[in-house]
Amino acid sequence: MSLNACAALVERSDPDRFRATMAAPVAARRVLFPIYAFNVEVTRAPWVTQEAMIAEMRLQWWRDALEEIGAGGTVRKHEVIDALADILDPEGAKTLDDLVAARRWDVYKDAFEDRTHLDEYIDATSGALMWTAARLLGDTNETGVRAFGYGVGVANLLRAIPDLEDRGRKPLVDGTSAGVKALAQDGLAALTRGVAPKAIKLSGFQAEPILKQAIADPSRVASGALGLGPLRQATRLARIALLG
Numbered sequence: 001m002s003l004n005a006c007a008a009l010v011e012r013s014d015p016d017r018f019r020a021t022m023a024a025p026v027a028a029r030r031v032l033f034p035i036y037a038f039n040v041e042v043t044r045a046p047w048v049t050q051e052a053m054i055a056e057m058r059l060q061w062w063r064d065a066l067e068e069i070g071a072g073g074t075v076r077k078h079e080v081i082d083a084l085a086d087i088l089d090p091e092g093a094k095t096l097d098d099l100v101a102a103r104r105w106d107v108y109k110d111a112f113e114d115r116t117h118l119d120e121y122i123d124a125t126s127g128a129l130m131w132t133a134a135r136l137l138g139d140t141n142e143t144g145v146r147a148f149g150y151g152v153g154v155a156n157l158l159r160a161i162p163d164l165e166d167r168g169r170k171p172l173v174d175g176t177s178a179g180v181k182a183l184a185q186d187g188l189a190a191l192t193r194g195v196a197p198k199a200i201k202l203s204g205f206q207a208e209p210i211l212k213q214a215i216a217d218p219s220r221v222a223s224g225a226l227g228l229g230p231l232r233q234a235t236r237l238a239r240i241a242l243l244g
Contacts, residue, residue, distance in 0.1 A: 002082035003030060006037035009080070013040045016233075020202035023241040028199040031136045034083035035096075036203075038062075039129055041080055042099065046106035047167070055107040062100050066093045092132045099128045111170035118173050119150070126153025134200045144195030151191025151211065152204035154183060155226075158214050162224040177218040184214035198244045205237045 010033055011018040021032045045058040065084075068075045070093030075085045088096070102124035105112075112118040123146060130149035131142055139145060157171060158180070164171040172179065188211040191204070210226045220226050228236065 002079045005079040006033040006083045009037045017203050024199040031087050035133045037080045052107050066097045069093045095128050095132045098124050109168050115173050122153035139197050141195050147190045148194025148196040151187045152207040154187025155207035155210040158221050159226050161221050180218040180221050184211045187211050
């Protein structure tokens with residue numbers, strides 16, 4: 001039942017990844033749904049309260065749970081943790097702990113120190129998420145998967161810019177048109193050279209067109225106009241599922 005609960009959580013909170021996972025091989029869903037559900041919980045933890053200390057405590061709760069999974073002993077009861085403990089090994093627990101630690105940036109309103117800091121954040125969140133899933137599915141090309149994850153992470157960040165700025169965050173090091181275009185170009189280059197299993201590629205099915213839209217017209221980032229319509233989404237997802 002915990003796996004079903006994870007799938008339901010992803011369906012409610014991350015519909016793109018839900019549809020992508022449903023297009024993946026059935027055997028892969030046992031790995032993907034718990035990891036994506038974990039990501040939903042950790043991603044939203046900093047935003048459910050205005051109190052930084054409470055947000056930090058929520059993130060620490062997940063770090064403590066991952067430590068329990070990595071140690072192989074008794075693990076706290078939680079529908080996502082139950083499913084995660086069935087698939088995660090100590091290496092995966094450590095990688096996901098780095099992801100949670102990176103999410104501390106979301107708690108506060110400080111800007112990224114520089115482009116390197118932003119790149120590290122994207123790799124520690126999107127890159128780590130996809131690498132953990134890919135490795136548990138048998139992949140060994142960490143560099144290739146993290147490159148793909150970085151490209152998807154940039155696309156997701158650009159889509160989230162209006163909401164992040166409304167919440168008082170400073171998500172871009174260079175918010176000019178030239179700066180947005182350069183970030184999108186770097187994301188597209190990483191996505192293009194990235195290598196990942198089909199089940200992982202499916203989760204980034206909108207990334208390439210989003211990055212190309214941002215390069216062609218950076219103003220679409222600020223206006224929240226990135227992304228494909230429902231029909232093009234379905235067509236692209238089906239094509240990746242069939243052809244990789």
